[in-house]
Amino acid sequence: MESLRFVLPQSEIPTHWYNVVADMPNPPLPPLAPDGKPATPEQMGAIFPMAILEQEMSSERWIQIPQPVREIYRLWRPSPLVRAARLEEMLGTPARIYYKNEGVSPAGSHKPNTAVAQAYYNKQAGIKRITTETGAGQWGCSMALAGQMFGLEVRVYMVKISYQQKPYRRSMMQTWGAEVFASPSAMTQTGRAALEKDPDNKGSLGLAISEAVEEAASRADTNYALGSVLNHVALHQTIIGLEARKQFELAGDWPDIVFAPCGGGSSFAGIAFPFIADNAAGGRNGKPVRLVAVEPSSCPSLTKGQYAYDFGDASGFTPLMKMFTLGHDFMPPGIHAGGLRYHGASPLVSQLYKEGLIEAMAVPQLATFEAGVRFAHAEGIIPAPESNHAIRAAIDEALRCKESGEAKTILVNLTGHGHFDMASYDRYFSGELEDFDYPEEAIKASLQHLPKFG
Numbered sequence: 001m002e003s004l005r006f007v008l009p010q011s012e013i014p015t016h017w018y019n020v021v022a023d024m025p026n027p028p029l030p031p032l033a034p035d036g037k038p039a040t041p042e043q044m045g046a047i048f049p050m051a052i053l054e055q056e057m058s059s060e061r062w063i064q065i066p067q068p069v070r071e072i073y074r075l076w077r078p079s080p081l082v083r084a085a086r087l088e089e090m091l092g093t094p095a096r097i098y099y100k101n102e103g104v105s106p107a108g109s110h111k112p113n114t115a116v117a118q119a120y121y122n123k124q125a126g127i128k129r130i131t132t133e134t135g136a137g138q139w140g141c142s143m144a145l146a147g148q149m150f151g152l153e154v155r156v157y158m159v160k161i162s163y164q165q166k167p168y169r170r171s172m173m174q175t176w177g178a179e180v181f182a183s184p185s186a187m188t189q190t191g192r193a194a195l196e197k198d199p200d201n202k203g204s205l206g207l208a209i210s211e212a213v214e215e216a217a218s219r220a221d222t223n224y225a226l227g228s229v230l231n232h233v234a235l236h237q238t239i240i241g242l243e244a245r246k247q248f249e250l251a252g253d254w255p256d257i258v259f260a261p262c263g264g265g266s267s268f269a270g271i272a273f274p275f276i277a278d279n280a281a282g283g284r285n286g287k288p289v290r291l292v293a294v295e296p297s298s299c300p301s302l303t304k305g306q307y308a309y310d311f312g313d314a315s316g317f318t319p320l321m322k323m324f325t326l327g328h329d330f331m332p333p334g335i336h337a338g339g340l341r342y343h344g345a346s347p348l349v350s351q352l353y354k355e356g357l358i359e360a361m362a363v364p365q366l367a368t369f370e371a372g373v374r375f376a377h378a379e380g381i382i383p384a385p386e387s388n389h390a391i392r393a394a395i396d397e398a399l400r401c402k403e404s405g406e407a408k409t410i411l412v413n414l415t416g417h418g419h420f421d422m423a424s425y426d427r428y429f430s431g432e433l434e435d436f437d438y439p440e441e442a443i444k445a446s447l448q449h450l451p452k453f454g
């Protein structure tokens with residue numbers, strides 16, 4: 001019987017993260033302070049520990065993973081690489097499809113890869129409390145879990161609509177010891193101002209980030225942690241691609257094309273960046289691996305956004321980053337992949353896209369659920385709605401292979417399971433889900449508010 005699961009021993013958990021900056025043709029553009037000058041480490045030090053800021057600015061190719069972090073990773077890593085043979089058969093494709101299953105972490109997604117590292121560095125720096133935001137709940141759960149592992153208090157501002165729709169994500173965070181508030185909340189000036197304007201405000205990721213940053217900046221014992229977008233988050237996630245490369249060697253195969261969902265861009269960065277090192281050296285089989293970020297067509301930051309300096313949050317508390325953005329006050333339509341409802345994309349992912357080293361595509365919501373259900377029928381696993389975006393793209397590629405007769409090797413980042421997203425699946429089954437058109441007018445209006453320099 002042919003092996004379908006490629007599992008590394010725990011001794012093979014990578015010892016270093018890979019920093020793509022070392023292989024980028026041009027250095028990344030620096031974050032800017034609101035006055036337009038490069039943000040100083042002192043300004044950023046109000047909310048991040050120095051070790052993380054060093055990683056944020058580093059151009060070292062390899063950065064050592066601290067042993068206590070590897071010891072926590074050991075609870076679920078290395079994650080399996082699995083050949084989706086039943087899906088291939090169902091599609092009747094000559095393509096070989098593999099998925100890297102990040103849904104096996106205790107929180108159910110790739111997010112603990114960075115949450116554990118961030119909790120460790122904050123603990124080392126003497127920090128007692130972490131504030132953060134969560135949209136769909138995956139990141140908040142991951143930070144709650146990591147805080148528990150290192151004895152840090154965690155306070156999560158959860159986008160109000162998710163707080164109401166996903167009570168069990170809230171219970172999970174509470175089980176791991178975190179405090180959870182619906183955002184906008186009465187706890188911060190930002191929250192109070194938003195509620196005054198609209199007592200019914202359902203919240204957004206940008207607003208929740210503003211609340212968490214405001215609180216962290218006002219207390220010396222408290223730092224802030226972000227679950228995506230920033231360079232250090234992308235760095236920590238590279239453990240996914242580093243393991244996958246070793247697992248492909250075990251399988252005696254190598255990907256031609258990699259698909260990952262793209263919200264802030266960390267899971268895409270995590271699986272794709274280690275292959276950029278190969279591509280920079282001419283590619284394994286003499287050809288580069290194609291690396292494709294898949295975003296929702298209703299929140300298309302890479303494919304329809306503008307490459308410009310913009311804030312990472314709705315209120316303008318964060319430094320300005322050069323990224324593909326839809327405008328920091330863009331309110332994405334109510335799509336069900338909550339983790340993809342972010343106005344921008346990681347500056348590293350954005351720059352690599354701008355320079356043509358990676359690709360991006362957008363897919364509509366209904367097609368992603370159709371793909372997720374097909375995947376569940378074939379492979380058993382019910383994917384997170386975010387992961388369904390990458391699965392949609394992979395299925396379409398496999399069907400193109402069926403037409404052309406090509407036996408391509410396709411790799412998908414299965415970033416999480418969908419066990420807490422069944423209300424969204426229910427809405428899909430009952431026909432209540434819709435495709436939201438790319439809201440051109442809303443994006444145009446929001447892009448009017450881009451900061452005026454950079």
Ligand SMILES: Cc1ncc(COP(=O)(O)O)c(C=O)c1O
Nearest residue numbers: 138228263264265266267339416
């Ligand atoms: C399961 C899952 N996949 C993907 C994402 C998208 O985020 P990122 O682009 O940072 O990977 C999220 C974000 O919450 C998520 O929960």
